[in-house]
Structure formats: C-alpha cells, structure tokens
Amino acid sequence: MVLAARGxxxxxxxxxxxxxxxxxxxxxxxxxxxxxxxxxxxxxxxxIADVGLVGYPNAGKSTLLGIxxxxxxxxxxxPFTTLHPQVGHLEYSDARQVTVADIPGLIDGAHLNRxxxxxxxxxxxxxxxxxxxxxxxGTEGRDPCQDLFSLREELFLYDETLPLKPxxxxxxxxxEPGAEENLAKxxxxxxxxxxxxxxxxxxxxxxxxxxxxxxxxxLAETLPKLPSVLDVPEQ
Numbered sequence: 001m002v003l004a005a006r007g008x009x010x011x012x013x014x015x016x017x018x019x020x021x022x023x024x025x026x027x028x029x030x031x032x033x034x035x036x037x038x039x040x041x042x043x044x045x046x047x048i049a050d051v052g053l054v055g056y057p058n059a060g061k062s063t064l065l066g067i068x069x070x071x072x073x074x075x076x077x078x079p080f081t082t083l084h085p086q087v088g089h090l091e092y093s094d095a096r097q098v099t100v101a102d103i104p105g106l107i108d109g110a111h112l113n114r115x116x117x118x119x120x121x122x123x124x125x126x127x128x129x130x131x132x133x134x135x136x137x138g139t140e141g142r143d144p145c146q147d148l149f150s151l152r153e154e155l156f157l158y159d160e161t162l163p164l165k166p167x168x169x170x171x172x173x174x175x176e177p178g179a180e181e182n183l184a185k186x187x188x189x190x191x192x193x194x195x196x197x198x199x200x201x202x203x204x205x206x207x208x209x210x211x212x213x214x215x216x217x218x219l220a221e222t223l224p225k226l227p228s229v230l231d232v233p234e235q
Contacts, residue, residue, distance in 0.1 A: 008036035049087055049101035050217045052124045054151055055133035058140065060172040062086065063200040064133060065102045068210050090210050098217050101127065121158045128220035130155075130167040131213065136183055136197065137176030144171070144182050145189040166220045168194040170209055175199040 053061040069088025086102040103123055124130065132151055136144045148169060155162035169190045171183055174197040187195045196212060198205030 004041065005037035005039045009034035048126045049099040049123075050127065050220075051098060051100045051129050051131055051213055052127040053100060053102045053131050053133055054124065054155070056135070056142070056147055056151070059133045059135045059147075060200045061102050061133045064170065064172065064198070064206065064209070065100055067200055067203050067206045068213075069100060090213065092214060096214065098214055100131075100213065121155070124155065124162060125159060127165065129213075129216040130162070130165050131209075131216075132167060132169045132193075133172055134169060134186065135173050136171035136186055137173040137179040138182060139173060139176055144186045148186065148190055166216045166223070168196065168212055168216060170200075171195050171197045172200050174205070175202065 053065060055061050065086060065088045069090050088100050088102070090098040090100060092098075101123060103121075132148055134144045134147050134151075135142060138144055152163045169186070171179070171186055173179060174183065179197075183195070183197055194212065196205060196209050198209060200206060
C-alpha cells in the first residue's frame with residue numbers, strides 16, 4: 001500500500017453543535033478542518049510478462065507468438081504491423097502457463113528513443129527472460145549476426161542488465177534461400193545462447209521453442225533478481 005497524498009484534518013462537524021448551548025452558539029466557520037494534500041501523478045503502464053520477444057520489424061515475432069499461444073496479433077508482410085505489445089499465454093500439459101509479450105519491432109537507436117524506442121523497451125524491463133527473433137535468411141538484405149549483435153547492444157545501452165537475462169535465439173524463416181548457410185554463422189556468433197531454427201509461418205520448430213521457453217523461465221526463477229534502472233531512486 002502506498003500513501004499518495006495525505007487527507008486533511010477533519011472539522012468538528014455539525015453533531016457537536018447539538019451537544020450544548022456553548023457549541024450551539026458557535027459558528028460552523030469556527031469549527032473548520034484542514035485542507036489535505038493535492039498532487040498530480042502520471043502513471044506509466046509496463047507490460048508484465050514472463051518472456052519478451054525482441055527483434056527487428058518483420059522478423060516474424062507476431063507470427064511466432066500467434067502459433068505458440070492463443071494470442072491473435074495482427075500479422076502482415078510489411079514492418080511495424082505490431083504497434084503495441086501483444087501478450088500470449090503458453091499452456092502446458094501440466095497446467096503451467098507462461099506469458100509471452102510480443103514487443104513492437106526495434107530500430108537502431110531505440111535506446112535514444114528513436115522510433116518510440118523507450119515506449120517499446122520499457123515493456124522488456126520486467127520480463128524474466130528474452131527470446132531474440134532473427135530473420136536468419138536476411139530476406140531484406142540484413143545480416144542475421146549483425147542483427148543479433150545490434151539488438152543486444154540496444155538493450156545494453158538502455159539498461160545494461162537486460163542482456164544478462166536468460167535468453168535464446170529463434171532463427172526464423174529457415175525455409176528461405178540462404179538460411180541454412182547463415183544459420184551456422186549465427187550459431188557461432190550467438191554462442192553460448194541456444195539458437196533454434198524455425199519457420200514460424202508454417203509452424204515448423206515452434207513446439208520446440210515453446211518447450212525451451214518454459215525451461216528458460218524456470219531457469220530465470222532460480223536466479224537472483226538482477227538490479228535494474230527501475231531500482232535506482234531518483235535524485
């Protein structure tokens with residue numbers, strides 16, 4: 001419980017004026033209370049999920065979440081389809097649930113608030129683990145290894161504890177030309193992080209991702225809580 005503002009001191013009220021002639025002769029103005037505090041607050045909502053999906057626009061995060069869970073994020077063959085975090089629930093046979101947040105695609109300079117970077121990065125702060133989703137085929141002329149490096153760098157520059165969260169890499173679009181060749185390079189660049197090749201569009205490899213996501217969360221729950229920029233008091 002948090003005390004946001006203190007209330008005022010109460011007045012004596014009208015009831016006391018009926019108790020005696022002395023009080024009846026007093027004016028209500030002589031029995032005032034005291035004003036309470038008046039404050040304005042701006043509340044910022046941060047999505048709380050077990051796992052955050054992190055990647056560049058059009059990497060396939062929304063498709064992956066939609067296949068793994070009951071979430072129905074909007075998907076399309078163009079970037080920035082996801083404009084707000086989408087949360088899905090992964091349900092397992094023993095009734096365990098893991099919540100996964102699809103964070104809108106980051107761009108270079110997100111830690112400087114480019115492209116609403118802070119609006120997106122803040123939702124990663126309270127997650128227990130991270131899943132980096134990378135277009136392993138480099139279908140838009142991107143380098144998957146550089147993408148992974150840049151994503152981790154953006155997180156570090158925003159909050160240096162974020163890349164320390166338990167993580168794995170999903171190498172999406174493994175069915176595209178050039179993906180197999182890039183996969184070997186990505187696995188080497190990502191070490192010691194686990195890299196799971198998938199084709200989210202056709203659901204290939206997604207079940208394995210769901211299993212590993214649960215293991216990632218269970219690992220995170222055994223580790224001590226990392227310090228965060230959220231824990232630093234304002235000066």
